[in-house]
Amino acid sequence: MEGHTVAYSQSTIIELMVPSYANFGGKVHGGTLMSLMDKVAYVCASKHAGNYCVTVSVDNVEFLQPVEVGEVIKLMGSVNYVGRKSLVVGIKVVAENLQAGISKHTNTCYFTMVAKSADGNTAEVPPLILKSHDDVRRFLSALQRKRLRMQDNEFMDKYRQDFVYDTASAELLYDQRCHVLLDAEK
């Protein structure tokens, strides 16, 4: 059967959060975590595709709890979905306090990657072989997110094109924390 199973490219990165990763508040920089997520996404995508892959978009990045210096971060990535030339890698991030033996799930996000061949053109990726109920659920969830994102993009494009500051938009701003001073522009 052509293709690879999810297990074929499943990858984990484990990294100790050292003091140089801290922000001014003493917690780990969000950007450090983003960079690690990008790395694990690359490893999974590139292994599945058998090609170099680039990051195109990232969904669902939320930092629900801070990560502390001294904790060990485990980033577990697996290919959730493949299109023709794109792949979605789901990444679960867990932070562990080694001394207390406590783990916390800090976030789960989804990286869309596109495969490129040696000549720099986008390249087709092998199909994904789904062997478990979870594999099927993750594949279909990625498909739903892709559809919702397309609808969202269409809606926002239209909103931007058609935008006029009228009574309806003024009403939407009624209880928002802003002051409209359009006359000040003149």
Ligand SMILES: CC(C)(COP(=O)(O)OP(=O)(O)OC[C@H]1O[C@@H](n2cnc3c(N)ncnc32)[C@H](O)[C@@H]1OP(=O)(O)O)[C@@H](O)C(=O)NCCC(=O)NCCS
């Ligand atoms: C990724 C890239 C090659 C796509 O170029 P393109 O001309 O749209 O390529 P294609 O039309 O052949 O599309 C290839 C795939 O990318 C997907 N894609 C393109 N833009 C996308 C977007 N914004 N979000 C999600 N998927 C996208 C397409 O849906 C298609 O998927 P499919 O083949 O599985 O259906 C191009 O946008 C690029 O080079 N971006 C820069 C990526 C990069 O350098 N990242 C590193 C960070 S700077």
